[in-house]
Structure formats: C-alpha cells, structure tokens
Amino acid sequence: MADTQTFAWLLLLAALVGLGALLSYRVTHWIRVPAPALMLVAAAIAVAAMPAVDAPSSGTVGRIVTIALAFILFEGGMGIGVDRFRSASRTIGLVGVVGTFVTAVGVSAFLHVVVGLDWYAAALVATAIAPTDPAVVFSVLGQQEVEGRSGTVLEGESGANDPVGIALMISLLAAGGLSGGAMAHLLGQFALQMAVGLAIGLVGGVAVRRFVERVPLPDGGLEPIRTIACVLLLFAVATLLHGSGFLAVFVAGVLMGEVRTPYRGDLERVHAGLASLGEVIAFVVLGLTVHLSTLAQPEVWVPGCALAIVLGLVLRPVLVGPLLLGSGLSRNERWFVLLAGLKGAVPILLGLLLLDADVSDPQRLYGIVVVAVLVSVSVQGSLVPTMMRVFGIRTRPAEG
Secondary structure, eight states: OHHHHHHHHHHHHHHHHHHHHHHHHHHHHHHOOOHHHHHHHHHHHHHHHOTTSOOOOHHHHHHHHHHHHHHHHHHHHHHHHHHHHHHTHHHHHIIIIIHHHHHHHHHHHHIIIIIOOOHHHHHHHHHHHOOOOHHHHHHHHSSEEEOHHHHHHHHHHHHHHHHHHHHHHHHHHHHOSOSHHHHHHHHHHHHHHHHHHHHHHHHHHHHHHHHHHHSOOSOGGGHHHHHHHHHHHHHHHHHHTTSOHHHHHHHHHHHHTTOOOTTHHHHHHHHHHHHHHHHHHHHHHHHTTOOHHHHTSHHHHHHHHHHHHHIIIIIHHHHHGGGGTTSSOOHHHHHHHHHTOOOOHHHHHHHHHGGGSSSSOHHHHHHHHHHHHHHIIIIIHHTHHHHHHHHTOOEEEOOO
C-alpha cells in the first residue's frame, strides 16, 4: 500500500509540474520570460516543497533527456530541410563546430583566470555551457518564426553545436585530464564520434526517406510511428558504433525535410508535437535535479551570473563574431545571431555529467552551469523581442 501511495504522489507531482509547464507558455506572452526558465524553476520548487518525494537519479534524468533531445534535433533538422541548410551550410558549420571549440577555449580561460577553477574543471564547465538552444528564442516568439537566413543560422547552429558539445564533453570525461596523451585521446574520440554520427545520419537519412516514400503503409496514422522508430534506430546504431547519435538524427532530419509522402503534414505535426513535449520533459526533469540551496550559495551564483554576462556580451561576439563574416548576413542580422545565442537544456544535461566527473566540488560546478543557463534564458531571452525591434529582424507565422 505504501508503494501505491508513493507512486500516486509521484503521479500527482508529475501532473502538476507538467500542467504548470504547459501553462508557462501562456505566461510567457505576459512577462516575456521564456517558458523553459519557468519550467526549470517550477520543477526545482516542487521538489523543494515535497521533500518526501525523491528526485530521479542523474542516470535516469540523463536517459530521459537524451531521448527528448533526439526527437528535438530530428524535428529541428526536418524544419530546416536540405535547401535551407545548403544555403547556409558554410556558416552553420563554422559557428556550430568551430564556434563551439573557440567558445569552450575562451570560457575555460575566463573560468581559470577569473573564477579560479583548475584548467580541467574549467574546460568541463566551458564545454557544458558552449551549446546554444534556439528553442528558448522561439518560446518567446510564440507562433512566429524568424525570417531570412538569420533564423536558419540560429536553428542550424544549435543542431550542429549540440552534438559537437556533447561529443566533446564525453571525450573530455573519457580523457580524464588535459595532458598531452589525454588531449590526443580526446581528439581521436571526438573525431570518431563526429565521423560515425555524420555517416550514419547521411546513410540512414537517405534510407529512411526512401523507406517512407517507397513503402506505403495501410494507415496514415502509422506513418509517424515508423519515423519515430527510425529515429530511435539511427540513434542507437550510431551510439553502438561509438558515434554521435545526436548528430546522426539531426542530419537524418535535414534529409527528411524534403520527404515526399501524402502524410507529410501528419509527420510534421506529430514530430513538432514530440519536440515540444521533449522540451517540456527535458526542462522539467532537469529541474528536478536542481537544489535551490546550492544555487543560493555565493560561490555558485556569483560566478554563474558573471559567466552568463561575460559569455553573452563579450566572449560570444568576440570569438564567434568573426566566423559570421562572409556569411551574407547583414551587420544587424549578425548581431542578432550573436546576442540570441541562448543556453538551454543541453548545457544543463552536460552539467549533470559533471556530478560523476573526477573533479573537486562537482555540485558547485553543476550549480554554476545551471545559474548561467537561468540568467541566459531569463535575461537574454526576455530581451529577444527588443533586440528584434532594434535590429529590424522580421518574423512570419510558424507553419503548421
């Protein structure tokens, strides 16, 4: 009976937090704070208010968020499509791959020199905070999408730098340090993950597209189930071959963006819904791992706030800005892309991995990442509409 009561409390907590997370999208229109920030804080408050309910383990949270991110990246790739990606592929490659590396290096130096972290811990935190998340921007815009190539670059950068950041973090943790031998191992592991993930994404994306186009199903309602299974299949195969499953599903999604099927509208709606659900789940379950008492400590929130401000206003414009030269974007569009590079679920997921890393005070490091993300989401995110007006960035109604 006790187990039944505990399970009922868990269901009650999940339902209340889930409903609150969905309603946060409506609140966003009034206070202009992105919904993900409200979800994260609501989940953290719920855990603090109900201490009898244990938060899920970091391993369980990691698995849940991993699956959610796989569908988010696949849908993001589908939304871009081959034509849009091709038009900005050079820029996306530069800011998504090279930009992630230079951002990690710059943030590492800041954390080592200013905050006082040792180089390895600084590199881990910097790698965690490097990826961007345009879903936070889009949650502020509601049913609007950014017009022009700046929107494509924002979406494509996140689709590229999420797998890059995750692969780099996994390689850093496997290396266990920054010695010469460790760095050689890191680069080898990173190159393997990127190469295998890209190959599986290209081959798998073409195969899935042909499978959908040439093998009709008797019921249109089965079509989304087929693609869902294929996403999981590609992610699993790439991971088993020591590649990046995230890169594989993103590339496959780009290739699936041009699929020809009578049920294309159904596919797009289902995967858009899965991506939205994945975003809610990701931020809610990550919020369950956050301890508000830890975030309130000065040695956590002070460096976390400083990191968010310096990264958003100094390091990203200085380090990533040159990579946008020759992109075909106007000066205002370049500034919008640089200042709208907000943080989201992936940095917190990567920060969660620090809890099991061989570093001193991992809880503090995780707290710094969470604070930096919250500042980025709430402060930068709330300023997105203002930035769009200042830089003359236009929007259009979202499709579907």
